Amino acid sequence: MTSNVRQAMFGEQPVKVTCAQCGDVTTRAQPVPGLLSYLLGGLLCAFGCICGCCLIPCMCCQSVQDVDHNCPKCMALLGRYKRI
Numbered sequence: 001m002t003s004n005v006r007q008a009m010f011g012e013q014p015v016k017v018t019c020a021q022c023g024d025v026t027t028r029a030q031p032v033p034g035l036l037s038y039l040l041g042g043l044l045c046a047f048g049c050i051c052g053c054c055l056i057p058c059m060c061c062q063s064v065q066d067v068d069h070n071c072p073k074c075m076a077l078l079g080r081y082k083r084i
């Protein structure tokens with residue numbers, strides 16, 4: 001992983017950061033479909049047609065999702081945790 005320091009501080013859990021407008025806040029972590037979930041979803045859809053199973057990971061599995069970190073007060077996007 002060669003992510004910069006700014007990105008490395010954001011993970012799956014809420015973190016304490018300083019919002020430009022509100023000061024010290026604990027972010028609201030919200031899973032969002034990321035590139036990885038689309039890749040897995042596409043891959044699984046391709047295999048699903050063959051195998052007959054239709055699991056869609058971008059809908060049911062949060063472990064492949066990116067996580068947006070929003071300020072709980074002003075809802076500004078403070079950071080994003082990307083898996084890839």
Ligand SMILES: [Zn+2]
Pocket residue numbers: 019020021022023025071072073074075076
């Ligand atoms: Zn704020």
